[in-house]
Amino acid sequence: MSIASWIAPANIALIKYWGMRDADQVVPWNPSISMTLSQCVSHTSVGYAEARQDEVWWWTPEGLITPSSSFSANVLEQVRRLKALAHSSSSLKVVTVNHFPSGAGIASSASGFAALTLATCSALGLSTTAEQLSRQTRLSGSGSATRSLLGGFVQWPGDASHPDGPAHQIAPAEHWPLRDLIAVIDAGEKPVSSREGHRRAPTSPYFVSRQQHLPVRTEALRQALMGRDFARFADLVEQESIDLHVIAMTGHPPTFYFQPATLAVLKTVRELRAAGLQTCATLDAGPNVHVLCTAEDAAAVLIQLRSVPGVAYVIEDSVGLGPRQTSAHLF
Ligand code: PMV
Numbered sequence: 001m002s003i004a005s006w007i008a009p010a011n012i013a014l015i016k017y018w019g020m021r022d023a024d025q026v027v028p029w030n031p032s033i034s035m036t037l038s039q040c041v042s043h044t045s046v047g048y049a050e051a052r053q054d055e056v057w058w059w060t061p062e063g064l065i066t067p068s069s070s071f072s073a074n075v076l077e078q079v080r081r082l083k084a085l086a087h088s089s090s091s092l093k094v095v096t097v098n099h100f101p102s103g104a105g106i107a108s109s110a111s112g113f114a115a116l117t118l119a120t121c122s123a124l125g126l127s128t129t130a131e132q133l134s135r136q137t138r139l140s141g142s143g144s145a146t147r148s149l150l151g152g153f154v155q156w157p158g159d160a161s162h163p164d165g166p167a168h169q170i171a172p173a174e175h176w177p178l179r180d181l182i183a184v185i186d187a188g189e190k191p192v193s194s195r196e197g198h199r200r201a202p203t204s205p206y207f208v209s210r211q212q213h214l215p216v217r218t219e220a221l222r223q224a225l226m227g228r229d230f231a232r233f234a235d236l237v238e239q240e241s242i243d244l245h246v247i248a249m250t251g252h253p254p255t256f257y258f259q260p261a262t263l264a265v266l267k268t269v270r271e272l273r274a275a276g277l278q279t280c281a282t283l284d285a286g287p288n289v290h291v292l293c294t295a296e297d298a299a300a301v302l303i304q305l306r307s308v309p310g311v312a313y314v315i316e317d318s319v320g321l322g323p324r325q326t327s328a329h330l331f
Contacts, residue, residue: 002047002123003045003046003047003048003123003329003331004045004046004047004119004120004122004123004325005043005044005045005046005119005325005326005327005328005329005330006043006044006115006118006119006122006323006324006325006326007041007042007043007044007115007323007324007326008041008042008044008111008112008114008115008118008148008149008322008323009036009037009038009040009041009111009114009148009151009320009322009323010037010040010041010042010100010106010108010110010111010148011034011035011036011037011110011111011144011147011148011154012034012035012037012180012282012284012290012292013032013033013034013144013147013282013284014033014034014035014153014221014225014236014237014240014282015030015031015032015033015034015214015217015218015221015240016032016240016241016243016244016284017029017030017032017143017144017156018197018198018201018244018247018248019198019201019202019207019247020143020198020199021163022164023198023199025139025164026138026139026141026142026143027163027164028143028156028157028163029163029201029202029211030160030211030214030215030218031155031156031157031158031160031163031218032144032147032155032156033153033154033155033170033218033221033222033225034144034147034153034154034156035152035153035154035178035180035292035319036147036148036150036151036152036153036154036173036319036320036321036322037180037317037318037319037320038173038317038318038319038320038321039099039100039315039316039317039318039320040099040100040106040108040111040182040315040317041098041099041100041111041115042096042097042098042099042108042111042112042114042115042116043096043097043099043115043326043328043330044094044095044096044097044112044115044116044118044119044330045094045095045096045119045329045330045331046079046092046093046094046116046119046120046122046123047092047093047123047329047331048090048091048092048093049090049091049092049093050091050093051091051093052091053091054076054079054080054083054091054092054093054094055091055092055093055094056071056072056075056076056094056095056096057093057094057095057096057331058071058095058096058097059095059096059097059330064095074140074141075094075096075116077140078113078116078117078120078139078140079092079094079116079120081136081139082117082120082121082124082126082136083120083124085126085136086124086125086126088124092120092123093331094116094119094120095330095331096112096115096116096330097330098111098112100182100315101184101187101188101288102189106182106184106284106286106288106315109141109142109144109145109194110142110144110145110147110148111145111148112142112145113137113140113141113142113145113148114137114145114146114148114149114323115323116140117133117136117137117140117145118133118149118323118325121133121136122325130149130166131165131166133149133166134146134149134156134165134166134167135164135166137149141195142194143156144156144194146166146167147167148322148323149167149322149323150167150168150169150322151169151172151173151319151320151321151322152169152170152171152172152173152174152175152319152321152322153169153170153171153172153175153176153225153319154167154168154169154170155167155168155170155222156168160215160218170222170225170226171225171226173319173320173321175225175226175228176225176228176319177295177318177319178292178293178294178295178318178319179292179293179294179295179298179316179317179318180290180291180292180317180318180319181290181291181292181293181298181301181302181305181314181315181316181317182288182289182290182291182314182315182317183261183265183288183289183291183305183308183311183314184288184311184312184313184314184315185259185261185262185265185287185288185289185310185311185312186259186286186287186288186312187288187312190257190285190286190287191255191256191257192255192257192285194284194285196255197248197255197285200248200251200252200253200255201247201248201251203251203252204246204247204248204250204251204252205250206243206246206247206250207247210243210247217236217239217240220232220236221233221236221237221240224236230278230280230294233280234273234278234279234280234292235280237280237281237282237292238280238281238282240282241281241282241283244283244284244285245257245258245283248285257283257285257286257287258283258287259287259310260310261287261308261309261310261311262283262287262288262289264308264309264310264311265281265289265291265305265308265310265311266281266289268304268305268308269281269289269291269301272300272301272304277293277297277300277301278293278294278296278297279291279292279293279294279297279301280292280293291305295318298316302314302316
């Protein structure tokens with residue numbers, strides 16, 4: 001077995017996946033839509049291990065470390081599942097590096113599990129259809145990872161009448177070269193994992209009404225995206241982001257991902273839009289704000305974001321092409 005290495009991107013949800021119909025099979029309540037990023041990526045190499053057991057390593061600026069036991073357990077479980085599928089009893093070594101903060105609501109689990117699944121399948125010589133790959137990726141526990149298998153703008157499941165179906169690309173990256181300026185407020189681990197957040201979501205009294213109005217919002221977002229209608233897009237993206245956090249804050253127990261600087265960034269973005277800039281904001285499960293904008297307005301928005309008190313730094317990203325295999329092996 002040779003080493004296989006893949007680089008997979010994070011994505012930012014425009015219509016959020018928040019709540020599962022089936023937690024074991026990672027089947028979402030509603031179709032979600034995302035934009036695949038290009039700079040926030042995970043790079044993973046998988047190959048034969050000399051040790052008798054599968055092993056997981058994480059590249060950090062300080063060198064190779066053993067990741068936290070919960071992270072390792074999830075990675076090892078995904079490796080074990082894929083080995084069983086390939087009827088392989090070899091021990092595998094996994095080395096991964098994240099080129100952005102992990103666990104802070106910047107979809108590191110999406111890029112991480114997409115890269116891990118792709119690299120493990122390649123290392124094992126496991127050939128999969130797009131549907132099988134999507135299923136194996138989401139069974140890692142990170143449903144949004146299945147959207148990271150594709151570039152551009154992606155819907156998962158692609159067909160709303162098949163909730164356990166694969167993701168589909170709605171439009172390629174070239175369709176609309178949007179930027180994502182990620183205002184990093186806190187790069188630490190979020191207080192409540194997405195997995196736990198999905199479990200709590202249906203306990204909110206607003207969950208049912210959200211599910212009722214989502215089909216209309218999802219279709220409207222698709223149309224705004226296809227027509228590159230930024231004003232409509234901005235409205236829908238911000239409504240959707242606030243909805244996710246309302247559901248989180250009103251669940252049992254409640255979950256608060258916002259920090260004071262989160263609100264300051266949201267206010268700045270609203271002011272910039274009122275002043276004529278094409279920009280809007282969205283958050284996943286964390287305090288950091290993804291500030292979306294057109295390429296023309298990115299420089300002006302960036303200057304303003306950097307001056308918001310509480311913003312530690314801004315990651316400059318944009319819509320990306322999706323995962324790629326690489327010959328740059330990490331061991
Ligand atoms: O795929 P998970 O389990 O990491 O959950 C993702 C949840 C959100 O990021 C909040 C929303 C989304 O659709 O990505």
